[in-house]
Amino acid sequence: MSTVAPPPDPEADPRVRAVFDDIRATRKSNFINNMWHWLAFDPDLLERTWAEVKAVMATPSALDLLVKEMLYIAVSVTNGCGYCIHSHTASAKAKGMTDAQHADLLMVIALAAKTNQLATALQVPVDPAFDARGEQ
Amino acid sequence: MSTVAPPPDPEADPRVRAVFDDIRATRKSNFINNMWHWLAFDPDLLERTWAEVKAVMATPSALDLLVKEMLYIAVSVTNGCGYCIHSHTASAKAKGMTDAQHADLLMVIALAAKTNQLATALQVPVDPAFDARGEQ
Amino acid sequence: MSTVAPPPDPEADPRVRAVFDDIRATRKSNFINNMWHWLAFDPDLLERTWAEVKAVMATPSALDLLVKEMLYIAVSVTNGCGYCIHSHTASAKAKGMTDAQHADLLMVIALAAKTNQLATALQVPVDPAFDARGEQ
Amino acid sequence: MSTVAPPPDPEADPRVRAVFDDIRATRKSNFINNMWHWLAFDPDLLERTWAEVKAVMATPSALDLLVKEMLYIAVSVTNGCGYCIHSHTASAKAKGMTDAQHADLLMVIALAAKTNQLATALQVPVDPAFDARGEQ
Amino acid sequence: MSTVAPPPDPEADPRVRAVFDDIRATRKSNFINNMWHWLAFDPDLLERTWAEVKAVMATPSALDLLVKEMLYIAVSVTNGCGYCIHSHTASAKAKGMTDAQHADLLMVIALAAKTNQLATALQVPVDPAFDARGEQ
Amino acid sequence: MSTVAPPPDPEADPRVRAVFDDIRATRKSNFINNMWHWLAFDPDLLERTWAEVKAVMATPSALDLLVKEMLYIAVSVTNGCGYCIHSHTASAKAKGMTDAQHADLLMVIALAAKTNQLATALQVPVDPAFDARGEQ
Structure with a gap:
């Protein structure tokens, strides 16, 4: 159950289509996870959120990309956001987080x-x- | 102001003395920050807390020591623990966190x-x- | 799954019946949502909680009723209370919250x-x- | 005490100067509160944060500006951010929040x-x- | 610093006076701590808050009064409410909490x-x- | 759904077997709840966590065992940990918490x-x- 209904055909809206295309290109994957389908109920909110996520999480910067995923998990666990914990644990594993690193992350x-x-x-x-x- | 009075002469208690000596040896510094003075109101709590902090934060493991400090900061900020934010930001800087990394940490x-x-x-x-x- | 079993026939208790009647009259609806069924495990807790919810959320005051629903959502999201987010988003929509206002609420x-x-x-x-x- | 030292002469940096000028113009006031002085330790973080605060909090949208300040307070109280509670309560009062509305906000x-x-x-x-x- | 100014002569208002009198009588002490002075900015909020605190925290019930103070501390620590931690730790000590119990509470x-x-x-x-x- | 896969045959690992045996002996029950199956993905994390839970929650100390369960619930509710609320409410009931005490706990x-x-x-x-x- 959720508090908004995601649009049944989100890419019919060209603004949503452009964001989804950029997500696919950035991640080199056709998978668009639910977060973006739900945010698509408001294209402005979708555009702003993706722009920031891309700039911070998918762009090389002073911190390593995997470290940033683990920091994201740390905040999400402390805030109790189940969706975020699932999606960023999956991202961290995709970026190479080992079981030993996962256990270490949990201990910290x-x-x-x-x-x-x-x-x-x-x-x-x-x-x-x-x-x-x-x-x- | 605080909710317990730290013992005025904590090292008069041999259990406290042993913990403080180990903190100094582990950190190669004579500085014992307030957290340990306050925990010294109960030597058992002091011993257990330091043993765990030493095992997790001062021992090489699957994650880099600086990364662990930044994860600690992420949790502490989310929980709003002013003392912890101060002490672990200082630790992270002492372990080499640059201003650019600090800003990146904040963005994440x-x-x-x-x-x-x-x-x-x-x-x-x-x-x-x-x-x-x-x-x- | 939940931590108490709601009474199978709550309105057999006259105190519960009186609260449920008042909920129906106040809301002009026969729907009693789960929160009240679960609180009915303790009639005293049920009475006190409904009395306060009615006084604050269903009574005209210095703030508009819809604004109060959105404030409720803001707190509930920050606390991560899934039940409360669902019930008060439904209430806000019933009081006229538009999709544009919902998106704006989320941005803030x-x-x-x-x-x-x-x-x-x-x-x-x-x-x-x-x-x-x-x-x- | 704080975890970064704000730059002593922040407007010597043209990027900081441009943000501070825009804050003054947007708010029609010469007062730059501490948050912006501290964020100025990293001009990129400063620019991004102000751009978003201006877009969401100082631009007409589906929700009234005072309502948005009160929502901000609701989140900040729940997160226990003392600085934010102070600054946004002051903003809400400057936008017309009465004592009765303030008390009502607290009750909700x-x-x-x-x-x-x-x-x-x-x-x-x-x-x-x-x-x-x-x-x- | 605080977000409202407590009334300089709160007991000039008969509603505030009645609450303060009841606090003194209930606690058998002339000390009125700051919380009540600050809540006095809105007599309705003051009356409701005190009525509930008295009913739950100062009235014999299924749980021991000291246990209730410790539960209060547990919630307040988790929420990071410095004022509440201070006031309820003082209350718990006044109700007989020993240092060993305090340390045990912290461990849990x-x-x-x-x-x-x-x-x-x-x-x-x-x-x-x-x-x-x-x-x- | 969860973020790690619990080992399908956890007791094949002697370290996990030893912890599970101690859980059964301490609790005088053959039931090993999910928390321990999931923690078994990392035997070190499992051992450390159980050792601490046993020392604090299953060992007589300055506070009553039921009081400690209720304090645990208070923290878990405030943090919004559904799993912990379920497991410790069950433990509190097993240690004798009545419905009246449960309702009182919730009010506090x-x-x-x-x-x-x-x-x-x-x-x-x-x-x-x-x-x-x-x-x-």
């Missing part, structure tokens, strides 16, 4: 959540040494 | 939070292709 | 989550100009 | 969080009637 | 957050045996 | 989430009286 995000709770529960004051402005 | 975690909202708001159904069991 | 909640991450990651200090007490 | 976001917990704790199944695809 | 909420991440990251399917309806 | 976690929103939205400053260090 689990530990971080745990120590977040401890620091927050104790309301530990931030050490002045951590202030970036103090480093200047 | 911000984008992930954004698309998490979209997928959740739409309640997009998970594509069967993403099921790991289907890959067998 | 997605952007807010994104900039929340940026401000939190940077730990930006609050500008003194934003203090309400300074305005007096 | 508090109630939503409360019923989110109840629906999640009970794991209430979504009513088939809420499926948008069923409405076609 | 930290472990829960950790295993929440693991179950969510793996998207573990719920065992049919856990369905409450199956138990009938 | 719902109220806490509500007042968390209010304190956060108002950005109420923490009373100096709540500082644990001031109490010494």
Whole structure:
């Protein structure tokens, strides 16, 4: 069940068609996952979202593409977004994430959540040494 | 302000002393940040927490140490833990994170939070292709 | 699957019957959605919850009823409550939310989550100009 | 304290200058709040963030500008972003939010969080009637 | 800094005075903490909030009063509400929470957050045996 | 659907077998719930997680075992972890949680989430009286 009905023939809209074509070209695959079908209920939202995802996640930058997928997973797990966890775990595996790296990723995000709770529960004051402005 | 008072002379307790000595040896630094002073109100909690942090964050594993720091930041930002964001951003910089990598990290975690909202708001159904069991 | 079993004949309990009658009268509909069937496992919890939902969400106040439904959606998406997102998106549509407004709502909640991450990651200090007490 | 040091003379960079000029022109005010000073540590991140904030929050669309500020607050409160709560409450007041509307906003976001917990704790199944695809 | 200015002489309003009197009588203390001063900006919100807090947190029920304070802390830590963590940790200590119980509380909420991440990251399917309806 | 495939014959691995044997012995039951089957994709992660869950949740300590289950539920609801809510509600019931206690638990976690929103939205400053260090 979902809160909008995806358009039954999305590529009849030329704006949707252009985005779907770019997704296929960028990913070198004919598979368009559900996220884009659902976002197609509003072509403006679809265009903006894809443009940003492409710029950040599919373009070489200061961080490795696989590292970016794992960061995406870390945020998605913490926010509890089931769809995002599934889609980005699949992407990370497609980009080469091994089972050992997957298990390591899980240990880090689990530990971080745990120590977040401890620091927050104790309301530990931030050490002045951590202030970036103090480093200047 | 905080919810427990850290012990004024924590190393008078030999269990606390042993943990603090190991933190100094592991990090090759005399600096013990506030988190450990506050956890010292309960030596058992201190020992367990440090043992896990050391095993996961200070030990070579399938993921690079800097990548693990960035994953920690991603979780901490999503959970809104100010202390953790400060301490792990400082750690990541100490392990070589550049300003360009920092900005890239921020773009990924911000984008992930954004698309998490979209997928959740739409309640997009998970594509069967993403099921790991289907890959067998 | 759920964590309590809803009573099979909830209206056999006069307290539940009174709440269900009031839901039907307030909404001018015979449909009682699952939330109320499940809360009926404890009549006290049911009565209190409906009384508050009716007072806040079904009573004219300083904010428009549709605006309140959209605010409800914004919180529910951020908390990841699938049931609440479904029920309040349906309510918002019943109160006249158009597809264009729905898309706009999604853009705002997605952007807010994104900039929340940026401000939190940077730990930006609050500008003194934003203090309400300074305005007096 | 914060995790990056904002550039001491941000407008020496022409890209930052152009963004700050546009903020001033759009808002008809000389005040540039801290968020933009901190984002200026990376001009690319600054440009992208402002472009999106301007497009969504400062441009007429299907939703009223004040409603969008209140939605922003609802998300920011739920995410616990202190900076964002301060800056957008100030914006909402500048756009005319009354004290009565502010109190009403708080009641809705508090109630939503409360019923989110109840629906999640009970794991209430979504009513088939809420499926948008069923409405076609 | 805060987003509303608390009224400088809150008890000049008889509705606020009545709530403050009841807080003092219920708690057998003259101390009115900031939460109530800030909520006094809207007497209706103040009355409703106090009525519910009194009914749930200050009235004997199926759960022990100290257990309820610890549950409150668990939610507040997970939501990252600094004010609430401080006020309810103080309440729990006033109701007899020992340092050993405090440390134990922290271990449970930290472990829960950790295993929440693991179950969510793996998207573990719920065992049919856990369905409450199956138990009938 | 899930993000890893649980091993089809997990107990063929002696490390997994040892953990499963200990789960059965500790719980005096032959039922191994899905969480452990899924974690078995990485024996190291499985061993560490079970060791901690056993030490914290199945060992007498300063807090009652049922209280610890309810605290676990409070965190899991706030994080929106469906699996964890199901498994720990079942555990709490197995340890004697009554329907009245369950309803009371829900009222507390719902109220806490509500007042968390209010304190956060108002950005109420923490009373100096709540500082644990001031109490010494």
